[in-house]
Amino acid sequence: MYGYRQAPATLVGTKGDNILESALIFWRKSIFTRLMLTFLLIVSPLYLVAFLIYNWGIGSVKEELERTMKSQVAFFTSNLNTEVQRINSLLYNTLYDSNLTDLADTVTKMSDYEIYRSINNLQQRLLVLKNSNLYVKDVTAYIPSAEMFVTSNEGVGNVDPDALAFFNRASTNSKSQLLQYRGDFYLRALLPLDMRYRMEKKVHLLTATLSIDRIRASLGQLDTRPGGGTALLLPDRSLVGLPGADEQLAAALGAALQALPDLSGSGSLTFAQDGQNYFAVYETSSYLGATLAVYVHQEALTEKADRFKGLFLVYSMAAVLIVFVYMLSAFKFVQQPMLKLIRALRQMEKGNLNVEITHRSEDEYGFVFTRFNGMVRNLNQLIDQVYKQQILTQQAELKQLQSQINPHFLYNTYFVLYNMAMSEDYDNVKQFTRQLGTYFQFITRNAADDVPLKMEVEHARTYCEIQSLRFWNRLAVDFGELPASCSDTLVPRLILQPILENVFEHGLADKKADGLLTVAFDVSAAGLEIVVEDNGPLLPDSVIVQLNEKMLPGASSSETTAIVNINRRLRLKFGDGSGLVFRHGAEGGLQVRIVIA
Known part of the structure; x- marks a missing residue:
């Protein structure tokens, strides 16, 4: 892409950034913003107090409900511990009952009557133990030495070796010896002997079968709100919940309990199920190895605070309405007139000086707008005297710069033609006059200040051919091809040929050959550079520096040379990033770079 087509895009991007930055500065420093911030600072403490009161009410209700739930859970857990401890105490007392020990140790020496009497007495003892506690469904005495068991409900039966092996071998972290077997829960009482010894010697033991239905019924006595419930997490991680309770909800509660890093003691947690949030309190019994939890819907925590919600809602709506009315009034009386002024200033920045601001009220803005309209009218009057005059001066300067070049070139070309005629080189005279005609055709038929770059390059190429005819035995010209993408770029006339002329007259003047x-x-991406280079004598660094200093904006010079003229025209056309740059050439001579940015 050629430079002068990129410049507008860069300008637009810069202007967009400036507009955004100006907008940010405006909102940061505008009167409207300060008014809004001041008003919000006044209103915010009042709203904050109301919000704190509302939160205090909600928090108080929640704390009270949480305390109630924790108290219920603690009471039930303590009661369950007491009942299980009493069952275990009765079991261990029965473990040493004489009827049981006689059947276990001396059954082979007992008569049938003694065996019958001992079994009957033992069953009566087991039945009393069962009826002494609500949670006991059945009590069983395993007597492997007599190959029998005695239950409180059914009497005598044959020992089940699988059940006997399980109750001898099973281990549990529960101090109460709470076990699960075949879907039922048992409390176990056995002598403190080695497991292998018990099995080899066929030592007797006792189990009490717990009633899950009765435990569920007891759980139902806890006060739960609609959508809530109670669950007991047993040592084997199975859940005992209320009859008809939501099994998926209970499972979610169990998963939440098991996910806790430490389930000991008591605490609270929240969990979600089907997009609903729930709150639960729990207490773990170290004796049972079980955890009791009561859960309620999250909204139940604040249901008693609904009266606060209505009041707070009305208060919030009133606060919002007041803020809205104030902001609307401030926008109408302060911000809207300010935006009018800003839009007018934006139009002026874009060059539109025909803007006028109307304002109905005779307030401070009316005074400012009246003075603004007068200022715009004065600017329009001064444009003809200052701005347009400056434009005409610049155009005249460009014309003068181009006319300064043309006489110098005419002198040189006619001098070459004179030498050819004097040497009677008629063939080259014909070719030279044809090329000279092409050259003057470019000069005389195109009066425009700017020409396409391809025409400027063809004109310079013709000039090089003219000079090559003159110095055919002393120098050669390597003229590259202009890229097609740059052919139509409009450039000032005669920016390349004068530089080539300086090369022939100064850079290669002393070259006798080669x-x-x-x-x-x-x-x-930055633009186009035309690089002109010769293999003339090496110039000192100070000369290169001096040449580049002459090309700087604002550099003063006692005379305006062709090179300075070209640099000034390029800068006038394409901006400060364009112009001429001088360097040492790779072949030892001077390199001139024509930059079109």
């Missing part, structure tokens, strides 16, 4: 002039084109 002189070389190269012209190349370098296209990049």
Whole structure:
């Protein structure tokens, strides 16, 4: 892409950034923003107090409900511990009952009557133990030495070896010896002997079968709100819940309990199920190894605070309405007139000086707008005297710069033609006059200040051919091809030929042979560079520095040379990033870079 087509895009991006930055500064420093912030600072403490009162009410209700739930859970857990401890105490007392020990140790020496009497007495003892506690469904005495068991409900039966092996071998972290077997829960009482010894010697033991239905019924006595419930997490991680309770909800509660890093003691937690949030309190019994939890719907925690919600809602709506009315009034009386002024200033920045602001009220803004309209009218009157005059001066300066170049070139070309005629080189005279005609055709038929770059390059190429005819035995010209993408770029006339002329007159003037002039084109994202280089004598660094200093904006010079003119025209056309740059050439001579940014 050629430079002068990129410049507008860069300008737009810069203007967009400036507008955004100006907007941010405006909102940060505007009167409207300060008014809004001041008003919000006044209103915010009042609203904050109401919000704190509301939260205090909600928190108080929640704390009270949580305390109630924790008290219920603690009471039930303590009661369950007491009942299980009493069952275990009765079991261990029965473990040493004489009827049981006689059947276990001396059954082979007992008569049938003694065996019958002992079994009957033992069953009566087991039945009393069962009826002494609500949670006991059945009590069983395993007597492996007599190959029998005695239950409180059914009497005598044959020992089940699988059940006997399980109750001898099973281990549990529960101090109460709470076990699960075949879907039922048992409390176990056995002598403190080695497991292998008990099995080899066929030592007797006792179990009490717990009634899950009665435990569920007891759980139902806890006060739960609609949508809530109670669950007991047993040592084997199975759940005992209320009859008809939501099994998925109970499972979610169990998963939440098991996910806790430490389930000992008591605490509270929240969990979710089917998009609903629930709150639960729990207490773990170290004796049972079980956890009792009561859960309620999250909304139940604040149901008693609904009266606060209505009041707070009315208060919030009133606060919002007041803020809205104030903001609307401030926008109408302060911000809207300010936006009118800003839009008018934006139009002026874009060059539109025909803007006028109307304001109905005779307030401070009316005074400012009246003075603004007068200022715009004065600016329009001064444009013809200052701005347009400056434009005409610049155009006249461009014309003068171009006319300064043309006489110098005419002198040189006619001098070459004179030498050819004097040497009677008629063939080259014909070719030279044809090329000279092409050259003057470019000069006379195109009066525009700007021409397409391809025409400027063809004109310079023609000039090089003219000079090559003159110095055919002393130098060569390597003229590169102009990239097609840059052909139509409009440039000031005569920006390349004068530089080539300086090369022939100064850079290669002393070359008796092997002189070389190269012209190349370098296209990049930054723009186009035309590189002119010769293999003339090496210039001192100070000369290169002096030449570049003359090209700087505002540099003063006692005379305006062709090179300075070209640099000034390029900068006037394409901006400060364009112009001429001088360097040492790769072949030892001077390199001139024509930058079109």
